[in-house]
Amino acid sequence: MDILSNLAMGFGIALSPFTLMLAVAGCFLGTIIGALPGLGPSNGVAILIPLTFTMGLDATSALVLMTAVYYGAMYGGRISSILLNIPGDEPALMTTLDGYPMAKEGRAGDALVLSGVASFVGAFLATIGLMLLAPMLARVAFYFGPAEYFALYLLAFCTLGGMASNNQAKAALASCIGLAIAMIGVDNNSGMPRLTYGNMHLMDGVDFLVAIVGLFAIAEVFFFIESHGKGSSIGVKLDKVGIPWKDIMATKWTMLRASGVGFVAGILPGAGASLGSFLAYMSEKSLAGDKGGFGTGVPKGVAAPEAGNNAAAGGALVPMLTLGVPGSGTTAVLLALLMTLNITPGPTLFTDRPEVVWGLIASLLIANIVLLLMNVPMVKIFVKILMVPAWVLLPGVTMISFVGIYSLSGSYFDLLLMVGFGVLGYVLRKLDVPTVPVILGILLGGNMENALRRAMVLSDGDALFLWSSPIAIGLWIFAIAGFVAPMFMRGLLRKPQRITD
Amino acid sequence: MASDRIFGLVMLFLALAYMASATQIQTSFLADPVGPRAFPLLVGGVAALSSLVIMLRPDPDPDWPVARTFLSLGLAVVVLVAYAYALKPLGFVIPTAIAAGILSYQISPRPLAAALAGIGLSLGLFVLFKFALGLSLIGLPKGWF
Structure with missing residues (x-):
C-alpha cells in the first residue's frame, strides 16, 4: 500500500489552500488558452513558463500551476474544435471530425458537455495509470546506464520522426537542427566554448525557452498575418447547455476503450497525444463499422478522440517523469519547465523528491475534477472568450512572449534570437517540417551527448559497448523499427481530411 | 518540388x-x-x-503567399526586431503600443481599431505585469517625469 501512503502525502501538499488556488487558477487559464484559436497547450505553457519563473513560486507550486494549465488547455482545445472547426493543436484535429458536424446540427451544447465528460474519463484513468505504472518504470530505469540512455534518446527522436510526421527525412533533419543548436555553448567535459563563433551571448548556449516561444508563439503570429485572421469567427450557435445523459451512457464503453488505447500510445516515447487520439478514433470507427456513421456527427466520434487525447496526455507523463524523455510537444514543454525549476526528471526523482512527484499526481487528480466542474456549467463563458478577435489576441500574445523572455535575462539578444526562431518556425511549418523534434533536440541534445561520452569513457572508446546489454539492444531495435515501419504503413496511418464547409 | x-x-x-x-x-x-x-x-x-x-525526393510545394503578403511578413519581422532593441531604452509603454498596433493592423487592416488595440494592450499588459505579477518593468523612458 505504498501508493496510498504516497498519494496521501501528495494530497497533503496539493490540498493546501494556496496550491489549491493555483490549481483552480491554472485550470481556468488553461481552458482559455486551449480554447483560443492559435494558442494551443504547447504555446500557452511555453509563454507562461518565464512568467511563473519571475513570480518566484517554489518548485511544487509552479509545477502544480503549470500542469493545471496543461490539463486545462487539453480540455479547452475541444471548444474551438467543436465550435470553429479549428483544432487548437494537432491532437484536437480528430475531435473536429464529428464534433463540428454535431455542432452544425444544433447540438453544440451536447457535444461540448459530452467531450468534457470524455476528457475527464480519459484524463482520470490515465492519471491512475500513471500512478501505478510510473513507480514500476522508475525501478526499471535504475538499470539504465549511459549506453541505454543514449539508445533511449535515439528511440524518442526516431519514433517522433516516424509516427508524427509525413516525411522521415524532414523529421530527421528537424531533430538534427535541434541537436546542432544544443551543442552551442561551453562544452561540459572540456570547458571549451563550441560553435559560438566568438559571440559572447552564445557562450551560455541557446536557452530552450527562447526557442520554444519563438517556434510556437511567434511563428503563429506570422501565420495569422498571412491569413489575415480569417476563419476565427463562430459559425454555429450555442443555445441551451444541458447534460446529455443518454449520450454519456451510450458512449461509456467507447470512453473506456479509447482511454486505454490513448494511454498506451501516450507512453511510447515520442509518439504522444496525436497518435493517441488518432488510434482511439480509428479503432472506434472500425468497431462501429459503416453503420456507425462516424464523420457525420455521432456522439461516439466525439467521445473517442477526446478520451484518447486526454489519456495520452496523462500517459505521456510516464516516460517524461521516469526517464526524462517527453512523449509529445507539450510534454517537451513541461520538461523544459522542470529543467527551469532545476528538477531533473528520471528514476531518482521518485526517491529523492517524492514530494514533487506525488504532489504533482495529486494535483492532476484535483485539476481533473475542478476542470469537469468548471467546464460543464461555465462553458458559455469560455465560448464568450472565443469571440476575442485575432487582431487583439495575436499582438497580445507577442507582447507577453517578449516580456516573458526579456524578464529571463534582460538582454535584447534573446529577443532577437526569439524572433529568429519565429521566422525559422514559419519556414519549417510551411515546408511541412515538424518543429517538435527541434525543441526535443535542443532539450535533450546535451544529455544525449553526455550519455554517449560517458558510455565511451566506461568502455574506453569501444563503440560496441553501446549494444552490450539486452535493454540497449531492445531500444535500438524499437528505435529503428519506429523510424522505418511508418514508411510502409503510410496508407494505413493516413489521417482523415479535415471537414470543409 | x-x-x-x-x-x-x-x-x-x-x-x-x-x-x-x-x-x-x-x-x-x-x-x-x-x-x-x-x-x-x-x-x-x-x-x-x-x-x-x-x-x-521532394514533397509537393506548399501554398506560398503572394508577394504582398511576404512584404508584410518582412515588415512584421522588422517591427519585432526594432521592438526588441527599443524595449530597454524607451521603456515598455510606447514601443509596445506602436508594435502591437502595427501587428494588429497587419492582421486586420482597420487603422482605428488597430490603434485602439495597440494602446489598450500596451496599458493593460503594463498594469497586469507591473501590479498584478510584480515584474519590474520600466514604463516610460527615464527623465520624462
Missing part, C-alpha cells in the same frame, strides 16, 4: 558549414575518448544526409 530542393540545398550547405566549424573546436588536455568534436560531426552528417534525401 522546387521549394524542397532549394530548402534541401540550403540545409546541406549549412550542415557542411556546421561540420567544418565542428572540426575547429579546440580540445583540452582533459580529453575523453569521444571528445567535443565527434557528436557535432555526427549530427552534421545526419543532417547533410537528410538534406540530400529531401533534395532527391
